[in-house]
Amino acid sequence: MPTALVCGAGGFIGGHLVKRLKREGFWVRGVDLKFPPFADTEADDFVVGDLRDQNFCKQITDRKFDEVYQLAADMGGAGYIFTGEHDADVMHNSATINLNMLDACQKRNVRGMFYSSSACMYPEHNQKDPDNPNCAEDSAYPAAPDSEYGWEKLFSERLYLAYNRNYGMRNRVARYHNIFGPEGTWEGGKEKAPAAVCRKVAQASNHGEVEIWGDGTQTRSFLYIDECLEGTIRLTRSDFEGPVNVGSEEMVTINQLVDIVADIAGKKLNKKHIPGPLGVRGRNSDNRLIGQKLGWKPSATLRSGLEKTYEWIERQVRSNTRAAA
Numbered sequence: 001m002p003t004a005l006v007c008g009a010g011g012f013i014g015g016h017l018v019k020r021l022k023r024e025g026f027w028v029r030g031v032d033l034k035f036p037p038f039a040d041t042e043a044d045d046f047v048v049g050d051l052r053d054q055n056f057c058k059q060i061t062d063r064k065f066d067e068v069y070q071l072a073a074d075m076g077g078a079g080y081i082f083t084g085e086h087d088a089d090v091m092h093n094s095a096t097i098n099l100n101m102l103d104a105c106q107k108r109n110v111r112g113m114f115y116s117s118s119a120c121m122y123p124e125h126n127q128k129d130p131d132n133p134n135c136a137e138d139s140a141y142p143a144a145p146d147s148e149y150g151w152e153k154l155f156s157e158r159l160y161l162a163y164n165r166n167y168g169m170r171n172r173v174a175r176y177h178n179i180f181g182p183e184g185t186w187e188g189g190k191e192k193a194p195a196a197v198c199r200k201v202a203q204a205s206n207h208g209e210v211e212i213w214g215d216g217t218q219t220r221s222f223l224y225i226d227e228c229l230e231g232t233i234r235l236t237r238s239d240f241e242g243p244v245n246v247g248s249e250e251m252v253t254i255n256q257l258v259d260i261v262a263d264i265a266g267k268k269l270n271k272k273h274i275p276g277p278l279g280v281r282g283r284n285s286d287n288r289l290i291g292q293k294l295g296w297k298p299s300a301t302l303r304s305g306l307e308k309t310y311e312w313i314e315r316q317v318r319s320n321t322r323a324a325a
Ligand code: NAD
Pocket: 007, 008, 009, 010, 011, 012, 013, 014, 031, 032, 033, 034, 049, 050, 051, 052, 070, 071, 072, 073, 074, 075, 076, 093, 097, 116, 117, 118, 119, 175, 176, 177, 178, 179, 180, 185, 192
């Protein structure tokens, strides 16, 4: 039976990845600071612990793993990474996890690891025009990410690739572009725009109002979780080390995102634009490289993913409201 280690298995993408690997017949060990908050883990073995602790990293790599996925990070949406309040922790925590896990895996002769970098590592100067952002993989340098979160991702990408060159590992690096879906953080300050908008629309009454940070003309693309997992697994099992974008090319403004969710909910809503953390002005995945190297790229529509996500978040909002009553 093939075996996999998923670091960050209590989180959104890690939790879904465990389920996918179980469906494929893997024996899976999940590791995280916490159990998944919205569903029981399907991991065969789930170890709660802190990957900033080198000894813990040694302990969890005490058996042979065919695949190792490193998704653990101190992360969140614009409300978490663009305020500047968490910069030191984000850099320290995530860099320490990556340093420790790479060292532990290399010493245990792990063949290769998957690492989840982010589109946040791309330079700000190429993402100023909301209609025409440049996120081609080779536009990364000269580097100028707009957040410390992005700088840590860039450092760690380089670290994984340095282990390939110096230790003969087969690490794989993906640059995720805003992943969304059911069982992701939807409240509390770390949620990203798709979940925040679904929550706000679910909480609004018909003909009511939703608050949106900024003027809503900033652009993004959002990738549904199933396609993120498909890209992750295909890259891990390929001969291409990356870094490569794993994202959608269906770019929308945040105003359009709100309109789609409101339409799914069957509500007419007014948008109230308020000050908030904004991040880059425009961002879109560039999928030429993934298409060339993996012979696959995401193709599902934003709307189809939002329909499933809205349904799940609307249920969370309803059950929270019932519990509070
Ligand atoms: P998430 O926050 O839901 O999951 C990350 C998990 O890491 C959390 O469960 C957290 O408890 C765990 N973790 C943090 N510090 C830890 C520590 N010291 N020891 C053990 N576990 C620890 O985030 P996610 O959306 O599932 O993202 C997974 C990965 O993908 C992260 O590396 C993230 O930076 C990257 N990424 C995500 C997106 C996105 O849109 N979701 C976009 C770009 C990159």
